Amino acid sequence: MDSAAYTAFDANDTLYPSDMWIEILGETLGTDPNSVHLFAQMMLGVKDEVISGTKGATRGANTVMDLIHELFVYSKTFELARRLWIISLDGQLTPDNDPEVVLEAAIEQGLKETLAARPQVARSSARTPGRRRRAKAANKKPLPRK
Secondary structure, three states: OOOHHHHOOOOOOOOOOHHHHHHHHHHHHOOOHHHHHHHHHHHHHHHHHHHOOHHHHHHHHHHHHHHHHHHHHHOHHHHHHHHHHHHHHOOOOOHHHOHHHHHHHHHHHHHHHOHHHOOHHHHHHHHHHHHHHHHHHOOOOOOOOO
């Protein structure tokens, strides 16, 4: 494939601002050139899959979801769930505070209140404000959208 296929893209038509990648990944990947190289190769593979067509777009989306699942173990949510689980091991929690009970209830409630429970038409127009409200409620900085 000619090099133009790898350098030609519209930087103004992306999901997130370009500087966000460096802000998020810079400290981690910036210390290891081999990791940067591998990550870039993987992202190029995802890009090639996505533009290859419907099957490729599905594989690209599956790859991104796999990454999201792998990143979970580094999240604050994972750490909190692990702490709750460890506390539960000594049997001192009330049944209402058992991790499975708490998490299942939170998931059920969350699904009722999220965009996933709303009609398909409402999703696209409400996507960003909902993300921003949830991030604000969680006292987190929302991802900037273009």
